[in-house]
Amino acid sequence: MPSVIDFFAQGATLVFEPLALALIVVGVVIGLTMGSLPGMTATMTVAVLVSFTFGMEPVQGMMLLLGIYGGALYAGSIPAILIRTPGTPSAAATVFDGFPLAEQGKAGRAIGIATVASFVGGVISVVFLAVLAPQIATVALAFRSPENFAIAVFGLTIIASISGDSIIKGLISGLLGMFLATVGLDPNLGVPRFSFGVEVLTAGIEFIAVMIGLFGIAEGLARYRAGIDTDSVEQDLSTVRPTLGDLKNISNVTFGSGVVGAFIGAIPGAGGDIASFVTYNEAKRWCSNAVPEFGEGNVLGVAAAESGNNASTGGALIPTLTLGIPGDSVTAILIGALLVHGIRPGPGLFESEPGLVYAIFIGFFLVYVVILILGLVGARYWARLIDFPSMYLWPVIFLLCIVGSIALRGNLLDAWVMLGAGVLGYFMRMDDYPLAPMVLGLILGPIAESNLRRSLQVSGGSLEVIYTSPIAMTILLFSAISLFLPVIRRRIRQYRM
Amino acid sequence: MVSRVFRSDAIAAGLLVALSAAVFVVSADFPTGRGGDPGAAFFPRLIAGTIAILAVGLLLKDLTTDERAAHEIDPTVVRRLAVVVAFPALYIFVMPIVGFPLTTVVFLAGLMWYSGARSIPIVLGSSIGVMFVLYYLFGVLFQVPLPDGLVPIGDVLPVVIPVGLI
Numbered sequence: 001m002p003s004v005i006d007f008f009a010q011g012a013t014l015v016f017e018p019l020a021l022a023l024i025v026v027g028v029v030i031g032l033t034m035g036s037l038p039g040m041t042a043t044m045t046v047a048v049l050v051s052f053t054f055g056m057e058p059v060q061g062m063m064l065l066l067g068i069y070g071g072a073l074y075a076g077s078i079p080a081i082l083i084r085t086p087g088t089p090s091a092a093a094t095v096f097d098g099f100p101l102a103e104q105g106k107a108g109r110a111i112g113i114a115t116v117a118s119f120v121g122g123v124i125s126v127v128f129l130a131v132l133a134p135q136i137a138t139v140a141l142a143f144r145s146p147e148n149f150a151i152a153v154f155g156l157t158i159i160a161s162i163s164g165d166s167i168i169k170g171l172i173s174g175l176l177g178m179f180l181a182t183v184g185l186d187p188n189l190g191v192p193r194f195s196f197g198v199e200v201l202t203a204g205i206e207f208i209a210v211m212i213g214l215f216g217i218a219e220g221l222a223r224y225r226a227g228i229d230t231d232s233v234e235q236d237l238s239t240v241r242p243t244l245g246d247l248k249n250i251s252n253v254t255f256g257s258g259v260v261g262a263f264i265g266a267i268p269g270a271g272g273d274i275a276s277f278v279t280y281n282e283a284k285r286w287c288s289n290a291v292p293e294f295g296e297g298n299v300l301g302v303a304a305a306e307s308g309n310n311a312s313t314g315g316a317l318i319p320t321l322t323l324g325i326p327g328d329s330v331t332a333i334l335i336g337a338l339l340v341h342g343i344r345p346g347p348g349l350f351e352s353e354p355g356l357v358y359a360i361f362i363g364f365f366l367v368y369v370v371i372l373i374l375g376l377v378g379a380r381y382w383a384r385l386i387d388f389p390s391m392y393l394w395p396v397i398f399l400l401c402i403v404g405s406i407a408l409r410g411n412l413l414d415a416w417v418m419l420g421a422g423v424l425g426y427f428m429r430m431d432d433y434p435l436a437p438m439v440l441g442l443i444l445g446p447i448a449e450s451n452l453r454r455s456l457q458v459s460g461g462s463l464e465v466i467y468t469s470p471i472a473m474t475i476l477l478f479s480a481i482s483l484f485l486p487v488i489r490r491r492i493r494q495y496r497m
Numbered sequence: 498m499v500s501r502v503f504r505s506d507a508i509a510a511g512l513l514v515a516l517s518a519a520v521f522v523v524s525a526d527f528p529t530g531r532g533g534d535p536g537a538a539f540f541p542r543l544i545a546g547t548i549a550i551l552a553v554g555l556l557l558k559d560l561t562t563d564e565r566a567a568h569e570i571d572p573t574v575v576r577r578l579a580v581v582v583a584f585p586a587l588y589i590f591v592m593p594i595v596g597f598p599l600t601t602v603v604f605l606a607g608l609m610w611y612s613g614a615r616s617i618p619i620v621l622g623s624s625i626g627v628m629f630v631l632y633y634l635f636g637v638l639f640q641v642p643l644p645d646g647l648v649p650i651g652d653v654l655p656v657v658i659p660v661g662l663i
Contacts, residue, residue, distance in 0.1 A: 051635075052634070054639060055638060055639035055640070168551050168554050168555050168558070169555070171547075171551055172513065172548060172551050172552070172555070175544050175547055175548045175551070176548070178544050179516075179520070179541060179544045179545065179548070182540060182541045182544070186527075186537040188530060188534055188537075189528055189530065189534075189536070189537050191527065191528055191537055193524070193527060193537055193541065194520075194523060194524075194541070217585070220581070221578055221581060221582070224577060224578060224581045224612075225574055225577070225578060389614070390612070391609055391612035391613045391614040392609055392612075392614060392619070392620075392623055394608070394612060395584075395604070395605050395608035395609045395612060396605065396623075396627055398584065398585055398608065399588075399601065399604060399605060399627065399631070400631075401585070402585055402588060402589060403631055403635055403641075403643075406635075406641060406643075407635055407639060407641040410641060410642050412589055412592075412593065415585075415589045416589060419582070419585050419586060419589065423582060426578075430568065431505050431506075431509060431568075445544075448540075449540040452540070453530070453534050453535065453539070453540070456533040456534060456535060457530070457532050457533045457534045458533070459533055460532060460533040461532070461533030461534075461535070462533070
């Protein structure tokens, strides 16, 4: 039986070849470029560019997407520090101390700290991923249909419950995604559902097209609604290399935030934004006597937020790879990219494609090495991108959305679906419906349906097969808790007040 | 003049209940399952039923709260968004007829211009450049069927590629 070392060797063989390595660098550069533009999220960038990977080998595609993911998440800190506008939502907590540092003329120092902290957080998360994921997958391999059904329900409820102010709207969004996923052939009987005689629809709605629309077009429409304009920046960024004193100063906070961030990232649906706010607040508590105070330009604040949000990336890959439940919106798209290649993430992946899994571990580590190098060497260049005029950018993004959707299956219907999803996503955003649960519904709906119906088939139509499974019942209990936790928490807060 | 739409939650609830009802009607003809399988209509109806219950919850919340969801509708913004949506819609409609190269350049240049870009050399140069890159990436490399239409770019590209322009 092959050992872990054999698996790492297999992964290394796939990663350490010129094209895969080049794609890591290209991915990081694209991620850095897009993340440096205010308001361009990592999710949107990955969604818009996922179509570039359809013609590649799965490992190569993953290297490109992981590079974009890590690069964009890190680069969000640059506009957050320079112009108080986070490039990605994950960098929102970086603003608190990053921008005051920039106001004091220390933007270079803040970006240097952010770069090192992002690297440390990212590497910690990769170690977590490589250590924990195979263990979880081994346990999950024993799951049968009832447990898999419970896992899908868990994924849906937890994401609906933490994705916004309104649980009802989060659940509706998730259920709409699940409904869209029922279009096409029935998984058990093979008959078309809701295809209305349209031949292309019998193959189902391509959920990547929906995601491209939700995260690309809807975001674009929101930008056009607000008005396309460009921010400008004037800062001295001649040096972004942190001093030894700064590195020593941030070491504990950076490491601690990395560990916390990786754990938070592993919770399905809790992405970099939640991780960075939690780690920032924890660091503020740990270092309550820090001078200057948090919020007035303390490098510890920048380090905590950036280590935390980048640490969430490896954490988010844990449920994605081991259970097939996306850890955040970006990993949902990664699942889509793998499905295009006929690879279904989940515990079976560790048996069927160990080379790919370990290549992802190694590749993601390399992504953070490249981020460290390019961040320290080129931060001043990425900073100039803030001035890039959006009027040229958004039309190109819209075009990429259309062409990317057509590239999925070579038909125009996917482009119409993408545009429809974009318009729907825009209205949902305007009315405070979170979009992430919809994507989750699209992914987890078919898993929930096929496993539930298979369970019922085995048991002759009795639900006994589910409630006699201790694992399934435990997972369903957690689902119920996750669903009601925000309500209980709100009640406790109201009671205390 | 800016107008306000109140009760957007109530409107959404109405639409969601209508969707749920439609799912029940359309799935009436779906075949039933064998053995313990509840059939093809079971899961969509389970989803639709839950959506309807949540929609009623949304409506009740809207009726009982003091702060109702409301949206301002500014005709200028509506017009702007309608034009921005019309661009990709027209592109998807026209591209198979006119072809990828011409439609793409017109789409990009048009939307850039509409977005406020006024430098003709930059608008045209970037539109044509992006079109070439995407045609090469998707049409040539990934073999996505992108019709040439009125501009036979497929005949030109093989000459361009060896020269190293793309």
